[in-house]
Amino acid sequence: FRGAKEKNHLIYKPYSNGIIAKEPMSSRDLGAASQEFEMSDIFYFCRRGVESIMDDEVTKRFSAEELESWNLLTRSNYNFQHISLRLTVLWGLGVLVRYGFLLPLRVTLAFTGVGLLVVLTSIVGLLPSGRTKNFLSEKVHLMCYRICVRALTAIITYHNSENKPKNGGICVANHTSPIDVIILASDGCYAMVGQIHGGLMGVIQRAMVKACPHIWFERSEVKDRHLVAKRLSDHVEDKTKLPILIFPEGTCINNTSVMMFKKGSFEIGTTVYPVAIKYDPRFAEAFWNSSKYGMVNYLLRMMSSWAVVCSVWYLPPMRREEGEDAVQFANRVKAAIARQGGLVDLLWDGGLKRAKVKDTFKEEQQKLYSKMLVGGSFLPWGTFYIERGVY
Amino acid sequence: MGSRASTLLREEEIEEIKKETGFSHSQITRLYSRFTSLDKGENGTLSREDFQRIPELAINPLGDRIINAFFPEGEDQVNFRGFMRTLAHFRPIEDNEKNKDPSGTEPLNSRTNKLLFAFRLYDLDRDDKISRDELLQVLRMMVGVNISDEQLGSIADRTIQEADQNGDNSISFNEFIKVLEKVDVEQKMSIRFLH
Numbered sequence: 001f002r003g004a005k006e007k008n009h010l011i012y013k014p015y016s017n018g019i020i021a022k023e024p025m026s027s028r029d030l031g032a033a034s035q036e037f038e039m040s041d042i043f044y045f046c047r048r049g050v051e052s053i054m055d056d057e058v059t060k061r062f063s064a065e066e067l068e069s070w071n072l073l074t075r076s077n078y079n080f081q082h083i084s085l086r087l088t089v090l091w092g093l094g095v096l097v098r099y100g101f102l103l104p105l106r107v108t109l110a111f112t113g114v115g116l117l118v119v120l121t122s123i124v125g126l127l128p129s130g131r132t133k134n135f136l137s138e139k140v141h142l143m144c145y146r147i148c149v150r151a152l153t154a155i156i157t158y159h160n161s162e163n164k165p166k167n168g169g170i171c172v173a174n175h176t177s178p179i180d181v182i183i184l185a186s187d188g189c190y191a192m193v194g195q196i197h198g199g200l201m202g203v204i205q206r207a208m209v210k211a212c213p214h215i216w217f218e219r220s221e222v223k224d225r226h227l228v229a230k231r232l233s234d235h236v237e238d239k240t241k242l243p244i245l246i247f248p249e250g251t252c253i254n255n256t257s258v259m260m261f262k263k264g265s266f267e268i269g270t271t272v273y274p275v276a277i278k279y280d281p282r283f284a285e286a287f288w289n290s291s292k293y294g295m296v297n298y299l300l301r302m303m304s305s306w307a308v309v310c311s312v313w314y315l316p317p318m319r320r321e322e323g324e325d326a327v328q329f330a331n332r333v334k335a336a337i338a339r340q341g342g343l344v345d346l347l348w349d350g351g352l353k354r355a356k357v358k359d360t361f362k363e364e365q366q367k368l369y370s371k372m373l374v375g376g377s378f379l380p381w382g383t384f385y386i387e388r389g390v391y
Numbered sequence: 392m393g394s395r396a397s398t399l400l401r402e403e404e405i406e407e408i409k410k411e412t413g414f415s416h417s418q419i420t421r422l423y424s425r426f427t428s429l430d431k432g433e434n435g436t437l438s439r440e441d442f443q444r445i446p447e448l449a450i451n452p453l454g455d456r457i458i459n460a461f462f463p464e465g466e467d468q469v470n471f472r473g474f475m476r477t478l479a480h481f482r483p484i485e486d487n488e489k490n491k492d493p494s495g496t497e498p499l500n501s502r503t504n505k506l507l508f509a510f511r512l513y514d515l516d517r518d519d520k521i522s523r524d525e526l527l528q529v530l531r532m533m534v535g536v537n538i539s540d541e542q543l544g545s546i547a548d549r550t551i552q553e554a555d556q557n558g559d560n561s562i563s564f565n566e567f568i569k570v571l572e573k574v575d576v577e578q579k580m581s582i583r584f585l586h
Contacts, residue, residue: 019421019422019425019584019585020582020583020584020585021582021583021584021585036546037530037546037550039513039550039554039562039567039570039571040571040574040576040579041533042453042509042512042513042529043509043574043576043579043580044579045451045452045453045457045533046453046457046508046509046512046580047481047579047580047581047582048447048451049448049451049453049454049457050457050478050481050582051582052445052447052448052451053442053445053448053457053478054422054425054478054582055425056445056446056447056448057447058445058446058447059428059429059444059445059446060428063428348446352446356443356444356449357446357449357450361446361449361450362449362450362451362452362454362535363535363536364450365450365451365452366452366533366534366535366536366537367535367537369452369533369534370534370535370537370538371537373534373538373546374538374542
């Protein structure tokens with residue numbers, strides 16, 4: 001797979017695989033010249049509505065990206081029917097290799113990596129706090145994450161390592177899968193943030209926090225935004241503690257776009273280190289569609305793919321500027337990440353994966369139309385309708 | 392290959408849809424992909440909820456009326472044929488040059504049929520007339536709470552006055568066509584494919 005390493009930068013071009021041409025309609029399409037209600041005004045809403053039925057910017061972010069040519073994994077086979085006998089044979093051979101050889105090897109490695117992580121962090125946890133403990137903790141974490149990277153056969157290219165996150169800062173990245181954590185943590189040491197789980201996950205979390213301070217929340221504490229903010233700020237003020245790793249989208253997106261960043265991490269007054277992660281979809285579908293597959297199922301699929309090929313860009317650190325509020329800052333960081341990773345920059349909330357869109361957005365549309373009717377002024381195009389990137 | 396074999400579109404079906412709607416082979420397969428991705432229940436039909444899950448459509452003030460246009464009277468599910476038949480209204484008219492229908496039946500995307508589609512968005516009770524009350528209701532959907540009843544009423548009155556020719560205080564389809572005769576319906580009610 002050495003040839004896979006970033007040979008072709010075209011993979012990371014902006015994703016623009018829409019099926020219809022969304023021509024901008026000017027506000028002159030409404031009310032014609034008179035800026036009053038015309039019966040033809042309905043065409044405007046009608047066409048925009050049908051356009052969104054044919055192709056919209058949001059729903060496609062929550063399912064795996066369609067490939068242009070088949071990568072011999074049945075799971076990516078949405079539109080490719082039986083093409084030829086030769087391809088079937090190749091696929092069959094692929095299955096043998098992947099499930100018979102690669103998967104068992106990788107699963108063994110994964111168990112080793114996780115097992116070592118739990119055992120060694122617990123041992124390091126017995127040491128008194130100090131330089132030795134931190135040093136050993138770092139080494140242990142890095143080593144175990146690197147074993148896990150091998151377990152996935154992840155071929156990662158890191159760019160601009162001079163911008164790697166430093167203590168007292170917050171690292172933010174776009175979220176595609178739980179594997180994002182392994183990819184970043186095998187190249188640097190971070191304080192993780194998350195909810196305490198039960199089961200194996202909980203065991204791992206409890207062991208890790210013995211060796212160095214991670215930020216785990218009880219389920220009930222997660223809702224309390226002030227508590228969360230306080231713990232995060234306390235952490236970043238202590239310069240001996242590691243940079244915090246956060247995924248502000250709050251949910252996994254399919255790596256073709258970056259969706260709304262929750263402003264919480266951007267309210268804490270510290271340096272933000274943006275990181276862009278882009279997976280090459282030809283080798284594995286890295287996106288975790290949590291409504292379709294559970295975590296274990298997902299990990300097995302990852303470990304039986306060809307490889308996980310991705311690029312990581314460490315972007316220059318950013319700070320909130322004078323007169324910029326948390327939301328604007330969050331959007332600025334998001335735009336930088338989207339630009340670097342060749343991802344579509346959307347303001348839509350990733351939470352729309354599960355929740356309905358709020359009525360306030362429709363009310364905004366109605367308000368804008370009404371303004372035109374009674375105000376009689378031309379509104380600039382960008383403010384009128386939901387354009388990609390406005391909401 | 393793969394478990395989706397049962398839901399793949401058969402060639403004969405594609406041909407029939409091609410004849411009926413005028414979409415090309417690749418456009419039909421693209422839209423079939425889209426149809427199946429919207430069909431969360433995976434039962435080969437779409438319900439109103441499936442449409443409402445599209446955020447850009449949910450925030451469209453006339454979203455519910457547009458969704459309604461896909462469902463024949465009294466039905467709650469639309470299959471792929473019905474889906475395509477409705478979408479066919481939005482094909483650009485110039486695309487018709489490629490496959491002229493010899494039997495002479497009017498294509499779904501003719502100017503008249505595009506106008507009929509829009510007319511039906513206004514005509515809530517499907518009685519082929521837009522009454523003052525229906526016009527008011529649709530206007531109310533478009534403006535929300537931002538305009539008073541009186542103002543909206545006078546807008547409706549003015550509109551009907553301008554359009555109504557036979558004095559029945561409502562707008563028939565022919566009167567609708569007349570009002571919009573200068574409007575470039577073809578351009579406003581067409582959606583172009585990238586391929």
